[in-house]
Amino acid sequence: MTLADLHPGDAATVTGYAADVPERVLELGLLPGTAVTLVRRAPLGDPLDLRVRGFHLSLRLAEARLVEVTPDA
């Protein structure tokens, strides 16, 4: 599953990403092994507000679909 499939409040761990993921996403720390929480979706469902490495990162669904995650139990 990908970041885009998480529900608000879900915590997950990044497991991989599609080859065409923008490098900016990786530079901001969304790398395999990183813990990430979906804090909320924007009022119209897109973009997402993610908590990663102690800060809030906003990604569109289009980019979020490129990041694979495993939800934490």
Added chain:
Amino acid sequence: MPDDGGPSMRRRVALAGNPNVGKTTLFNALTGLRQRVGNYPGVTVERKTGDLSGAPGVEIVDLPGTYSLTPRSRDERVAHDVLTGRMAGEPTPDLVVSVVDATNLERNLYLTSQLLDLGLPVVVALNLMDSADAQGLMVDVAALSAALGVPVVPMAARTGQGVDDLLRAITGDLPAPPPRPAWTLMDAVEPAVEALANALPPDVPPRQRRSEALGALTSDVLLDAWATRSPAFHAEVLAQRDALDAARAPYRQAEMMGRYGWLTGIARAVVTKRADDAPTVSDRLDRVLTHRIAGPLLFLALLVLIFQAVFSWATPAMDAIETAITAFGDLLRPLLPNGFVEGLIVDGAVTGVGNVLVFLPQILLLFFFLGLMEDTGYMARTAFIMDRIMRKLGLSGGSVVPMISSYACAIPGIMAARTLSNERDRIITIMVVPLMSCSARLPVYVLFIGAFIPALAVGPFSLQGLTLVGLYLLGTLMAFAAAWVLRRFVFQGDAGLFVMELPPYRLPQWKTVFYRMIDRAKAFVVRAGKIILGLSMVLWVLASYPKHPSGDAAQQAEYSVVGRIGKAIEPAMRPLGYDWKISAAIVTSFAAREVIVSSLATIYSAGDDATEDSPILRERLQNDVGADGLPVYSIAVALSLLIFYVFALQCMSTLAIARRELGGWKWPAVMWLYMTGLGYVFAFAAYHAARAMGWG
């Protein structure tokens, strides 16, 4: 001559850091008001430098806020080029201050680790220690300094805490360049970087070879520069890339993984969090401000408040400026020789510049609110809330602020588009924001609505007020339509990335907001003033000469150059319902819309020798009759004119700033043509529709 860092030499210190880490506050604290703001040559990135307070000979360069030094955006390009001595006219800095947010160490240290790779002396300014403390975060400064191999100065720039320590670090002996940071690339990529470091031309200093090699391998922008500087190295990089691709080695991502692998360990070792895990104030605010229902409503409420402020709170100040300008003109009159000089200076220059200065209160208020939104962190939320809708319309969440700014003036709006990292998004935004009704259109709207739209009540509203709102809506809707067309047919393809930090909310730094407001207002006045000053004198001459032989003022307007131009283009303007006087007034307002008001005043007062007791312009317009004995103005003509002014691009300052921001005349020319074309077509349609309804 190279600077050896001795105390008598001039020393250049660069401030580098992520956005939203208090870098501007620190820059202001270090330099006070001794700042110079300009542009880097050829790019629309602000260049800010200043002299260090109390230490002559130290120049501080405030680099644009970036998350990385790999040049993907314009800001990153500038930061990279300045730090590596590639920017023409910018000597490599002697010292880099890496400004870091103590509440968000891990991500901030990513840029720091890139700075350490450059081989320049580095000092880390560990800023926002007060926020870290409030969040229960403790940072082991000594351990951080040991891990990075550079001095670390804990501080809180907004309270001034630690600024003296940083000053000592900046003015004292330069620290030794840091040791090569201990981060490593994955095994699949490391040998390639090593081989490339050896393949670099011999003039690259040893300390920089590894980071230059890595940059060329991972960044096309950096690689391109080598094509001319060292074709052999360029070819070697391409060969290595092919080999890595064949081996499926993710060399473009290897840097991020290597750096974060190192930094995660450091952050874990030096940061401890007190047990409480309560949500921060910022998180609680976001629950409301980005709430699915409350969020958009509060944003709308804020917009209403800003509009209210810009359009009604500014009125007393605007009236005062108008009075002052008139008084100043009257004061000058007796001091100047009668006739040409007096007219040129008072009726031309003073009145013309006054027409622009009168918008200053509105522009100051708008800049104040925008600065407040930026400084508190709310601006990023407006993009977050609006992105979905804006994208459907061909824009981006980042276009919201430029569009709102343009209700005051397209110039700050166009400048605000710099925050859009995607070039296509930026061009589309710049191309459509001049359709938002700016404050210069307001006097035109007010004059014609007041004169020709009946003051009827429509329910609780007045027809005049509704017409005004309708004009604003019309411009806004057309801006969206134009954006949609541009995205659909000209800039096809995906919208740019929207990978954005939502920074924590912070209390505004009033000083920062104030300085920024003054800076931007100054830029507006200087730019607009320069153009308007010259132009209004030219227009006055064109409206006053040649003199009609009879000296009869009634015929003067028609006889002048402006009158002749009006006559000449009257056939083209007739389909919109305009006579030669309106046509002439439109011609004069091609440089600045609001000029039409004073042009009409000139043209109409030319028919009357009385000056002080003249009936007001509105009545003159209402009473004007054409050669056929019918009134020149009807509701149809007024509507046609109003709509022409909603769309047509009559603002030289907008064209000038668009040229600067878009790097050429091509897009400004397209902008002028499409907007003026829209104005013509819609004015024509409105005139004939209104006549068909019997309002002609």
